[in-house]
């Protein structure tokens with residue numbers, strides 16, 4: 001049986017649109033039908049922007065007819081709900097921003113709509129991107145399309161579930177400590193965390209500014225390269241944006257892995273990692289080896305274990321500063337009943353933020369406070385330098401490093417909500433990458449008891465082309481991208 005339209009890759013959709021075998025209007029219609037069909041079970045969207053999508057699809061069809069289309073013209077997407085799109089809600093899945101309407105576009109969102117991509121709506125997430133299961137959303141539940149008793153991962157759980165379920169051709173997520181790669185692995189899709197500074201953060205609601213990056217979530221590696229092409233590049237509106245032109249990430253996709261030096265980080269295959277997840281990752285690396293990669297199975301990054309502790313000082317510290325702006329005055333939720341300025345401020349923040357966000361703000365304010373700054377925040381920055389250096393040294397010996405994407409496949413809804421430390425630990429494979437500012441991709445590498453698991457490949461700064469090249473070589477040797485959830 002031919003694939004339904006909504007399971008074509010974004011690249012295939014684009015080809016069909018350019019050949020005029022399909023119109024953008026038909027394609028977005030097919031997605032709205034799919035959303036109507038499965039959204040009750042999945043819950044990937046916080047808002048569906050039907051009218052905007054109809055207008056954008058019409059404009060895309062005009063562009064296709066005029067022969068001025070770009071690679072993503074007419075292709076339907078979802079954006080995580082912490083990315084601003086002018087005139088649409090940006091809630092961050094928080095009561096605090098439940099009624100907030102963005103007055104401007106995020107640069108990455110504008111790059112995509114400027115290329116003619118069609119916005120279907122905004123994706124559910126953990127509140128302010130803090131979490132690993134999307135259960136911290138104050139505005140809805142997202143279920144894993146492969147098993148609706150399980151979480152989709154987080155914090156970009158909506159985008160991952162939408163892409164896996166055919167409710168969008170691709171999505172953008174944000175990754176501060178694994179929030180693209182972990183849900184991508186849990187939902188069986190491809191997720192890339194770019195080099196810090198490659199994609200502009202302008203218009204992304206800030207969580208931890210030295211770690212946050214926007215990246216693609218797609219069903220294929222080629223789609224990941226196509227979307228990255230659209231969003232990478234210098235932006236004067238983000239002072240941390242890298243002032244260099246981005247290459248064409250599709251150019252070297254099929255160059256293979258012959259001679260590529262891959263280090264298998266043995267520290268990520270032991271304690272705390274489910275043997276089946278480790279086995280699936282090892283098998284994937286074995287196939288890269290059989291395709292000609294030079295694999296060292298005993299690479300080690302002993303200090304990167306400290307990254308999780310460092311992350312849970314640095315991320316909350318930056319979060320406590322960034323979230324100080326939600327004071328009930330400038331924008332967002334406001335408790336207007338309270339008596340006096342301080343009472344109103346306290347009531348607004350007490351009622352507007354959920355438990356995990358409050359926990360992070362408290363942790364951060366504590367780590368930054370006068371008596372503890374040196375012991376916690378400063379120490380974390382010092383260990384961050386050690387971790388960065390350890391990665392830099394490893395990349396003198398290896399082109400890429402490989403690990404499982406996550407310690408386990410998707411866990412059950414409710415399984416970890418009472419244990420924040422266990423929840424935090426589910427990003428142990430991912431956070432070192434953000435601490436070091438390097439890029440990493442998660443690519444599906446099979447199933448454990450019917451649930452998808454992923455292989456994570458990490459590379460030095462600006463090695464996205466090599467990462468995608470290796471991920472593509474692996475993907476092409478497997479049937480995983482043709483598997484879809486039982487919906």
Ligand code: GLN
Pocket residue numbers: 129130131132154155174175176177178179180207315424427
């Ligand atoms: N799960 C991690 C956290 O809760 C990472 C979140 C993210 O990458 N946005 O902070």
